[in-house]
Amino acid sequence: MSAAPGRPKQARTAAREGEGIPVVAAPLSVEQIPAGVVTLADHEAHARSRLDDNAWAYFSGGAGDEITLRANCSAWSERLLHPRVLQPLAGGHTRIELLGRTLAHPVFLAPVAYQRMAHAGGEVASAYAASALGAGMVLSTQASMPLETVAQAIAGDPQRGPLWFQLYIQPDRGFTRELVQRAEQAGYEALVLTVDAPASGARDRERRANFHLPAHVSAVNLAGLAPPPQVALQPGQSALFDGLLVNTPTWDDVAWLQSITRLPVLLKGILHPGDARQAAVLQVAGIIASNHGGRTLDTAPATASVLPRIVQAVAGELPVLVDGGIRRGTDILKAMALGASAVLVGRPYIHGLANAGALGVAHVLRLLRDELEIAMALCGCRTLAQATPEILFKPD
Numbered sequence: 001m002s003a004a005p006g007r008p009k010q011a012r013t014a015a016r017e018g019e020g021i022p023v024v025a026a027p028l029s030v031e032q033i034p035a036g037v038v039t040l041a042d043h044e045a046h047a048r049s050r051l052d053d054n055a056w057a058y059f060s061g062g063a064g065d066e067i068t069l070r071a072n073c074s075a076w077s078e079r080l081l082h083p084r085v086l087q088p089l090a091g092g093h094t095r096i097e098l099l100g101r102t103l104a105h106p107v108f109l110a111p112v113a114y115q116r117m118a119h120a121g122g123e124v125a126s127a128y129a130a131s132a133l134g135a136g137m138v139l140s141t142q143a144s145m146p147l148e149t150v151a152q153a154i155a156g157d158p159q160r161g162p163l164w165f166q167l168y169i170q171p172d173r174g175f176t177r178e179l180v181q182r183a184e185q186a187g188y189e190a191l192v193l194t195v196d197a198p199a200s201g202a203r204d205r206e207r208r209a210n211f212h213l214p215a216h217v218s219a220v221n222l223a224g225l226a227p228p229p230q231v232a233l234q235p236g237q238s239a240l241f242d243g244l245l246v247n248t249p250t251w252d253d254v255a256w257l258q259s260i261t262r263l264p265v266l267l268k269g270i271l272h273p274g275d276a277r278q279a280a281v282l283q284v285a286g287i288i289a290s291n292h293g294g295r296t297l298d299t300a301p302a303t304a305s306v307l308p309r310i311v312q313a314v315a316g317e318l319p320v321l322v323d324g325g326i327r328r329g330t331d332i333l334k335a336m337a338l339g340a341s342a343v344l345v346g347r348p349y350i351h352g353l354a355n356a357g358a359l360g361v362a363h364v365l366r367l368l369r370d371e372l373e374i375a376m377a378l379c380g381c382r383t384l385a386q387a388t389p390e391i392l393f394k395p396d
């Protein structure tokens with residue numbers, strides 16, 4: 001049993017924090033997209049052959065019976081688009097406005113921990129790709145490269161999308177505050193507070209594979225964080241509720257976080273309209289409708305299913321982003337039609353990273369954007385503002 005921000009088992013010879021981390025990704029010239037890889041599903045199939053069973057269990061697994069993991073994908077593909085013809089399309093584009101910025105397209109790289117397990121270039125390679133393709137990126141608290149190194153790698157790139165920092169509030173609030181200050185100083189533009197993982201989900205696939213972090217991979221940005229004090233449990237007390245979760249964040253911590261930072265704070269992991277309302281009352285900068293890619297509570301609903309209710313609950317007061325199961329440009333268009341302001345993808349870019357480093361991540365982003373443009377054109381949408389529920393097929 002472990003709380004969300006806890007550290008997985010690690011090989012005993014763990015490198016010292018930050019040691020041996022390349023500042024640049026492996027040279028692109030040695031990496032290629034294999035012929036025949038033309039969709040995100042192709043990337044996934046190829047990545048399976050590049051990653052060992054240990055890494056595969058971590059990156060691809062979900063919680064429990066993986067019902068939510070599968071539902072995330074099927075809920076998008078089961079919704080149908082309703083094409084419109086003979087619309088003027090010249091001058092069309094995928095641009096959006098979000099938190100005061102104009103972005104080339106609505107795709108972000110979701111926070112995914114321990115990316116050096118997929119490729120030596122790790123989070124820096126992902127950041128290069130996001131930057132080159134104008135995508136946003138959210139760096140995980142549990143990144144395997146220093147947050148400053150990742151920000152520095154793309155600082156000054158005029159076409160880069162937003163760089164945000166995902167935060168897991170640590171039991172040690174002083175350490176958390178220092179982490180926030182580091183993210184501010186490094187140039188991150190927003191904090192994404194993940195709220196759906198006070199405890200790690202039942203990661204059965206990881207347990208079957210005896211998942212452990214390789215020696216060269218660790219949560220370097222949490223170096224120096226003391227383990228939470230051991231609680232002496234009384235007979236009958238719960239190791240979870242009376243132990244690991246005694247300092248778990250609450251709504252009060254959201255207000256606390258807003259009070260200690262000048263950065264906009266978004267909440268990631270909202271599924272219930274009541275929580276969306278509460279977030280709006282606290283005037284957070286945005287929410288991300290997410291079930292953590294099916295990795296926390298199994299049998300939670302697919303994000304495509306809850307998105308309309310969440311959009312309705314916040315009534316335009318704040319942007320709603322969504323992730324989980326987005327694998328096609330058509331999925332992105334459906335999300336936008338349901339009221340999302342932008343989308344995040346998780347596993348697909350890790351597959352690209354495993355396959356060809358920065359080039360692989362860039363390829364995944366390029367495929368999504370190309371597919372989005374095609375879907376927009378075929379639905380008669382010149383801009384994403386025209387992606388309304390009208391383009392979704394409503395069965396009788």
Ligand SMILES: Cc1cc2nc3c(=O)[nH]c(=O)nc-3n(C[C@H](O)[C@H](O)[C@H](O)COP(=O)(O)O)c2cc1C
Nearest residue numbers: 059110111112113140194292293324325345346347
């Ligand atoms: C291997 C892996 C690690 C993840 N690590 C984090 C993390 O550190 N913080 C976080 O907020 N979400 C994390 N997530 C969840 C993603 O940010 C995102 O919500 C999810 O992957 C979206 O679903 P998708 O993979 O189907 O696109 C992780 C997901 C995966 C697959």
Ligand SMILES: CC(C)CC(=O)C(=O)O
Nearest residue numbers: 004005006113142292295
């Ligand atoms: C280290 C984990 C807490 C990162 C995470 O959020 C995940 O694996 O889903």
